[in-house]
Amino acid sequence: MIDIGANLSNPTFEHDLADVLQRAKDAKLQGIIVTGTSVESSLAALALAEQQPNFLYATAGVHPHDADSYNDNIETQLIAMLDKPNIVAVGETGLDFNRNFSTPDNQRQAxxxxxxxxxxxxxxxxLHExxxxxxxxAIMAANKKEQTQAVVHCFTGSETALKAYLDLGLYIGITGWISDKKRGVNLREIIKYAPLDRxxxxxxxxxxxxxxxxxxxxLSKKNRNEPWTLxxxxATxxxxxxVETTMLIEKTTENTNNFFNLVS
Ligand SMILES: [Zn+2]
Structure with a gap:
């Protein structure tokens, strides 16, 4: 079982990361992909991945919230990371018009x-949407031809969005949102439209x-989720x-290994 998105470079994990990782291993996690959301957090994620190769991996990217800061200098720093084998994806990137911490124009450009x-x-x-x-x-459809594989992480959208993303060939990442009594109702209902291999x-x-x-x-720290809850x-x-949980775990692990090219 592999956690494809954990923000382990978040300061909340600073003091007890070794314990957090041990609990993840005890819960039978075989890998964790540490999310990069800015140059700083991507560098921190990369450092973690380099300390624990074959268990931790990292992404490098600029989150839509930080899109206002995206420029040539940032891009040069991202490029320097993309040569590293421990960086297994570009991201987190995408669009977030829920909070618009960066302007929609800058989000689209980044x-x-x-x-x-x-x-x-x-x-x-x-990806984040x-x-x-x-x-x-529209942006993903326009890039469909030359595009590498892509996963919409923490999918929480509508049935229309789910089906459209699947038609584009995108993968879907599912978080604990799915067990949220109120917010997860729709997701629990529609996720059956996604084939297991996505x-x-x-x-x-x-x-x-x-x-x-x-x-x-x-939880060892109040209101702080950890990879061991995966x-x-x-199960949800x-x-x-x-389907059986063991089968779901087997299949999603296989998808993850192939998608991120983790098994060398
Ligand atoms: Zn996100």
Missing amino acids: FEAQIALANRYQKPLF RDAFKDFY LMIETDAPYLTPQQAGLKSQ PYTA LAECLG
Whole structure:
């Protein structure tokens, strides 16, 4: 079982990361892809991946929230990272019109620039889309031909969006959002439209703690999600799909290894 998105370079993990990683291993995780959301956090993710090769991997990219800061200098620093084998994807990039921490124009530009990087360096894309289906779809559709593989991480969108992304050949990342009683209703209902060979699982730690009863009280730090909770998301997803959890884990792990080219 592999967590395709954990923000382990977040300061909240600074003091006890070794324990966090041990708990993940105890929960049978075989790998964690550490999300980069800026040059700084991508460098930090890379450093972690280099300390624990074959268990930690990293992405390098600029999150839509930080798109206002995207420029040639940032891009040069990203390019320097994309040569490293421990960087397994370009991202997190995409569009987030929910909060618009960066202007939509800058988000579109930074997104397109990073798609170009992924194509040039032949790395898959780790993507974020929130309340931006139309523009996000248009940009991905326009790049369909030369595009490397891409996963829409933490998918929380509509049935229309899900089907459109699948038609484009995109992969879908599922977080603990799926077990959220209220916010997860729609996702639990529609995820059956995604074939097993397009699904991957992730925690998005320290965010999005799964909502199973009793789980929250087991967290070592209040309200901080950890990779060890990934089996809970696997179980909920398996239930929604009507398949055995072991089979779901086997299949999503295989998808992840192939997608990110993890097995050398
Ligand atoms: Zn995200």
